[in-house]
Amino acid sequence: MTEHDDRQARFDRGMALLNEISGGIGPAVVESLADVSPELAHQTMAWGYGEIYSRPQLAPRDRQLVTIGMLTALGGCESQLRVHINIGLNVGLTPTEIVEALLQSAGYCGFPRALNATTVAKEVFAERGLLPVETTVD
Numbered sequence: 001m002t003e004h005d006d007r008q009a010r011f012d013r014g015m016a017l018l019n020e021i022s023g024g025i026g027p028a029v030v031e032s033l034a035d036v037s038p039e040l041a042h043q044t045m046a047w048g049y050g051e052i053y054s055r056p057q058l059a060p061r062d063r064q065l066v067t068i069g070m071l072t073a074l075g076g077c078e079s080q081l082r083v084h085i086n087i088g089l090n091v092g093l094t095p096t097e098i099v100e101a102l103l104q105s106a107g108y109c110g111f112p113r114a115l116n117a118t119t120v121a122k123e124v125f126a127e128r129g130l131l132p133v134e135t136t137v138d
Contacts, residue, residue, distance in 0.1 A: 007042075007046065009050075010045075010046035010047070010050035010051060011042055011045045011046040011050060012050075013046075013049070013050040013054055014026075014044075014045035014046050014047075014048065014049030014050030014051070014053070014054070015027075015030075015045050015049070015050075017049045017050070017053055017054050018045065018049045018053075021053075021060055021087050021090055021091050022083070022086065022087050022090065023086075023090060025083065026045065029041065029044060029045070030042075030045065059091075060091040060092075061088065061091045061092040061093050064084055064087055064088035064091055064093055065088065065093060065097070065098075065101055067084045067088075068081065068084050068085060068088055068098060068101060068102075068117070069101055069104075069105055071084060071117070072102060072105045072109060072113055072114060072116075072117040073105060073108065073109040073113065075109070075112075075113045075116065078116065078117075078120050081117055081120045081121075082120050082123070082124060085098060085120060085121050085124045086124055086128075089124070089128065089130075095121075095125050095130045095133040095134075096133055096134055096135055098121055099118065099121065099133050099135060100135075102114050102117050102118045102121060105117065
């Protein structure tokens, strides 16, 4: 296999995985970067999904929970957070689990970031008809 073939195989594996867990947004991601940074689009698929997300050591739902937490901590990542909350729901996270993870994040990355992320989650849940979210307080 040539380096080009290996590069393409990683891209194809990443595209297939992203499409599987997201409901098919892979081509839109690539297209959104085509006129400015096609290499970033390629690396997002090949490395991000073809190499990292495709590793079997964590289940897809666990990877999404970690990703949602990191994007919340970073702040300013609302577009990516929206994508990953949707993917999280697709791979088995419940709205309650996502909300609980965002609540947990308030203690570690601050209320403003947790509130911003929760607002994004609320928008995603509303779009998917998942409001109100069932939570219990002991």
